[in-house]
Amino acid sequence: LLYCEEKPEILENYQHKFKYTLVDEYQDINFAQYQLVKLLSGKYNNLFVVGDPDQSIYKFRGADLSNILRFEQDFPHSRVIKLEQSYRSTKVILEGATNLIKHNRNRKEKELWT
CATH class of the missing domain: 3.40.50.300 (P-loop containing nucleotide triphosphate hydrolases)
Structure with a gap:
């Protein structure tokens, strides 16, 4: 550098x-x-x-x-x-994940869905 x-x-x-x-x-x-x-x-x-x-x-x-x-x-x-659609997780899992990560500081909003 x-x-x-x-x-x-x-x-x-x-x-x-x-x-x-x-x-x-x-x-x-x-x-x-x-x-x-x-x-x-x-x-x-x-x-x-x-x-x-x-x-x-x-x-x-x-x-x-x-x-x-x-x-x-x-x-x-x-x-x-933004890649917000999940092909691996169910709606319940994504809702749980969203409820956790929404508390992260300094983040960009996204809406996970399946």
Whole structure:
């Protein structure tokens, strides 16, 4: 990261090498990973991330939930597609899960259904 900021030609080389960026479990990335994603995707804006702010479990190793919560601010040309339909759980289970996660602080609203 430091070299990319100090030497733009290094960043440009990596941006050309990685024109498309995919990040799974985006809710669990830390600050360094977030900076790397921003730098690599900055030129072509071909960024695809998957994540659920209600499933962040790696704060103990530096994951920063605010990365996913401010995604639309940081990447204003992005499009967010909420996957709210569950094919694995019954209505009763989803209602129970919703009753638990609605108490999470700093979350994005979603309506789970089956």
